[in-house]
Amino acid sequence: MRIDVLSLFPDMFAPLQQSIIGKALERDLMQFNVIDYRQYTHDKHNHVDDTPYGGGAGMLLKPEPLFEAMDALDAAAPGPKRVILLDPAGRKFDHVAAKSLAQEAHLVFICGHYEGYDERIRTLVTDEYSIGDFVLTGGELPAMMMIDATVRFLPGVLGNEQSAATDSFEDGLLNYPEYTRPPVYRGMAVPEVLQNGNHQLIAQWRLKESLRRTYERRPDLLETLTLDKNAQKLLREVEREARTVSAPDEA
Structure with missing residues (x-):
């Protein structure tokens, strides 16, 4: 699987180089890239946002940086992709969605910031997801959570292949209590x-x-x-x- 993330804050994804996902990267079980779409701006101040037409609070992400970042990604990695927009209006992400995404060859996550997106950006995406009924300052943390939940289902990522099969939600129930030594x-x-x-x-x-x-x-x-x-x-x-x-x- 290849995973690309479009973000204004690529350094936030450093934790994904650790632990189980870090080992999966070392073993070439997956590819992971973060693209700073600020590099696709064209003014000297590298603005990625602007005021909304019709007025209103906050700023909106401009379409050009994200469209051009996707153009570059399509040129570098042609082929079908699931392009995921992190947005409070999206479908709530869950265990079933993670298993579904794990079947894909290429996932792209678009992480927003500011008040929202220019509506035309939604024409780039195949899926919109939310991690809950609350608002964060950006899409980076939800993207990391979704990536972590999805990668666990890739063959060979978990040391024990039965681990994912006995997780909470796998059969629709929460997991039972577990114990280890001492008795x-x-x-x-x-x-x-x-x-x-x-x-x-x-x-x-x-x-x-x-x-x-x-x-x-x-x-x-x-x-x-x-x-x-x-x-x-x-x-x-x-x-x-x-x-x-x-x-x-x-x-």
Whole structure:
């Protein structure tokens, strides 16, 4: 996979040279480039923004720098691309979107700044994404988050290929609690079921705890899931246990 980012602040992407993504770059599992589109301005002050027609607060990114940056990128790397605009009006980025983007050969992220974009810039893009219902000063941090979430699905990037398969959201549920050594620490013990070696019981415990955590923290996720009979039974147990715990408070 090749990933290009169009940004006014390329130094912000230094963290992506570290950790798992840094190792993926070293092993040539992906290519990563940041393009400062300020270099495609034509005035002596290198302005990338201007006041909006019709008036209004703030400044808008001008079309010329981004169009010309994309022209140069197309010339250097011809072929199909998913061009992603980071914008609060975009579709909310999620686990499913990350898996979809990981199937692409070439991704381009356009990071805005200032009040917004000249509307004509949107003709360059194939996708618009937001990471949540809030506003940041620019698109760099959302782009880094999306890149990190996407690259994890590339073959060979994670040391254990099963890691991505057991992530939260992979099956629509939040992940179950996990433990490692020591078995008891400051009076807190690892659940006995995880230490008895019975993999069938462990699988049941993990599913139930995933359902419990999702029920308690993200019940909205359960509304869109189709659960098998076993999971439905476990969810009913979770609901009964939750009512039992809350009953004394309600009294």
